[in-house]
Amino acid sequence: MTKRNAIVGQSGGPTAVINASLCGVIQKCLSPDNRIEKIYGMIHGIEGFLKDWYMDLGAELSPKERMRLRITPAAYLGSCRYKLPEDLNDAIYPLLFTKFDELNIGYFFYIGGNDSMDTVSKLSRYAAQNGSDIRFVGIPKTIDNDLILTDHTPGFGSAAKYVSATVREIVLDSSVYHQKSVTIIELMGRHTGWLTAAAALSRRQQGDNPALIYLPEIPFSLEQFAKDVERELQQRHCLVVCVSEGLTDSEGTFLCEYSEQKLDFFLQKSPSVLNNSPTGKNLLDNFGHKMLTGCGRVLERFIRERFGVKVRSVDLNVSQRCSGILASMTDIEEAEKAGQMGVQYALNGETGIMAAFLRKADIKTYELAFCSVDVNMVCNQEKTVPLSWISREGNDVTKAYIDYALPLIQGNVCPPMQNGLPEYLYRKINFS
């Protein structure tokens, strides 16, 4: 049987383990017992490939470099956010397939989230319509954990570990002064609360901070929030609250889009504010904002003016997706395996599929199995946190979430250090 070549790309936002999946794809493609000759890497995904940006990963990476790649965060090959046209008659498709044929490509792997699975779906459907035998396989990746038909998504475990470890440290930090204080930690999650919920993993025992956690799955009410905060502040000096960046109210307005006027309305509704605080106008002048960016900042201002306590907001920002130091070894191993399994499915003749995770039913002994799922079912769908995993009051998660997420953050990475810092793998060749 003549050998064919394979090509792999990375797409969408970076994670701590997207390179571990790349590593898995390379390893499996280069194993001597299979039918793949060369494994090419697209630089900056399908967008870069259209400009003929690619590299021969087998030739370029030594085994030692591959091991370094495995624990390097962000996307080694570079990424893109490029949506292929809906119309499969668009001229871009024959152009792409001509390029595939020139490189003798038999296997195409794309590591990414929803949008990337859309790319795999379109290319596999075009291939089916046009008699191409290239196999198209998606390898899942997203810190948001919002892909359906898979127990969880590579990248989520490491982001969850970063969030829970960092929240634990901020809780320690916030408790050093003996003064009523509120700390608001804003976490990633525009439409789903998987990652914000990971803040609950940071608690050592019941009652520990963060005492309140709000996810975008539940409409957010400032009035209910004020009641929650008031109750907690009666019980503790230091209150830590975790919120998803994507909190929306019952009208569907993002909290981070609240205008000063809207916030003012909520503040003036409360009689205690009218009695104890300067008027809204003065408060505005102090702040000088018309609109606040980030729901953490909106809530920071709300609490300061409503309760008059010391308050600060912290946005964990991009480190949630690019921290290599706090990556989960479980996540790295699973991401690598997902890459290997993706290649195996393609070698088995499957196409238009995504490598997915199945958790064995007994949660006491976490164990993962793999399967392939129809990529057309996955793309452009979104998995939210089950409402039964959110507390009845909408301000916490239940034990079911903890049982689900805790196995995913186990195991540590010890990256090789040089000059006191992790020594990651950098792409030598610059394409531009």
Add this chain to the structure above:
Amino acid sequence: MTKRNAIVGQSGGPTAVINASLCGVIQKCLSPDNRIEKIYGMIHGIEGFLKDWYMDLGAELSPKERMRLRITPAAYLGSCRYKLPEDLNDAIYPLLFTKFDELNIGYFFYIGGNDSMDTVSKLSRYAAQNGSDIRFVGIPKTIDNDLILTDHTPGFGSAAKYVSATVREIVLDSSVYHQKSVTIIELMGRHTGWLTAAAALSRRQQGDNPALIYLPEIPFSLEQFAKDVERELQQRHCLVVCVSEGLTDSEGTFLCEYSEQKLDFFLQKSPSVLNNSPTGKNLLDNFGHKMLTGCGRVLERFIRERFGVKVRSVDLNVSQRCSGILASMTDIEEAEKAGQMGVQYALNGETGIMAAFLRKADIKTYELAFCSVDVNMVCNQEKTVPLSWISREGNDVTKAYIDYALPLIQGNVCPPMQNGLPEYLYRKINFS
């Protein structure tokens, strides 16, 4: 000789290693060959001690817990920001010394920064005036590295390691897309640039991002900044800029206090903006800000409107001072030793002093010696980054800074993990 007791407190902002110094004090106090019977810990510093909040550290902490304390970030004993009265005739002083005598205190240790050294100074001066033989010793601590008469300060090395490792990861993250982009990282340092400068340690070779670093020691000019950014964007796709939160312009105005009007003035000064962009009024409406908080955000908006490129700002926030995972083992060991040396100086009969670091001259083989310095010389002073360590253009640091800082971030902490997260030491007893 009759044994006396010792008392130790923590004061000011938390660091990753203030507990390592506490650990050093406890170890040395409890070593059987000296004249100290018990080592008490003040809860929430001198302020808590005034309310009789203290604990017996020898009785409460097992040797195993002490080892865990050594790598626990933030302040185990709790902290305060409490300034003793300037007037040594104030009634608070005899009250404090009565409490010291009741506990048979012979040795007083205070771990903190400038303000804490002020406390040590006042108490030692009061003791001298009133015939008390209690010895008062300061143990330095601050991530800002701004204490004089010491080569560096415990806490700085760990914060610098956190900053450089995190900047390295953000640089990786920012380079995944093939699109002109600017990432601004705002770092701690209100008056001194020691910590922001640590971003330079993240570079692997010359030319690496962060390409521009601005410290508060040099007056900041938006016009010069625009020229720097323009030049860099001609040479690279992805530009990462690090700035101190305390950047001020030549008139002494904090950049983070710039009004929308002021920023607008700078934007309209540039002809290219007037030609290529909507008018200032429209830009304002898009943004809706009157005043921006955080100089990173001011610069983010400036760059977006001036250059029209993708731009984001990241504020590393409190994790800079409370990250235990990225603590420097060199820093932990030196902080511990500083605590031990402080006790030794007190046992030697010294008072009104601070334990300080002396670096041996040959920078090729980093080695530290210890000495005691007059605490009255240290308090209320501020050490800035030498101007000769800042590049002539004011947008980078020189090799002299790298040589100074690199030894301080060496060595890693491997905290014991439980359920995937570091298991730190928590105070069991709640004082309030």
